[in-house]
Amino acid sequence: MMTKDLLSSLAREGKTVELFLMEGLPFGNPPRKGKGSLAAPLVFAAFIFAGIIVAFQWLWIFHSRAITVAATVAFVAIAFLVSKISLRNLETNVLHNLHTIATGPNTMFEEVE
Secondary structure, three states: OHHHHHHHHHHHOOOOOHHHHOOOOOOOOOOOOOOOOOHHHHHHHHHHHHHHHHHHHHHOHHHOHHHHHHHHHHHHHHHHHHHHHHHHHHHHHHHHHHHHHHOOHHHHHHOOO
C-alpha cells in the first residue's frame, strides 16, 4: 500500500509512473513468487549435454574431414528446421496477440487474471 502512495505522490509531481497504478497492466505489478524453480537442474542438464557433444566431436567428428563436412551439413539442416518451426510458432503467437489487442482492452486484460 505504501508503494501506491509513493507512486501516486510521484504521479502528482508530473512523473510518468501513472502506468504502474493501473490494475491489470502487464508487467505493472511484480511477479508472484513460485513454489520452485527448474532453472538450476536445466542449467546442469545443459552443461552435461554440452559436455557430451564436445566429447562426441573430439572422439569421432574431428578426425576426418569428410565426417566433419557431413556433420556440419547435418547441423545446418537441423538448425534450418528448428528455426522454421520456431518462426511459424512466433507468427502464430503474434497473430493471436494482435487479435487479442484488436478485440479491446476488456478481453485483453481478462487473460492476465
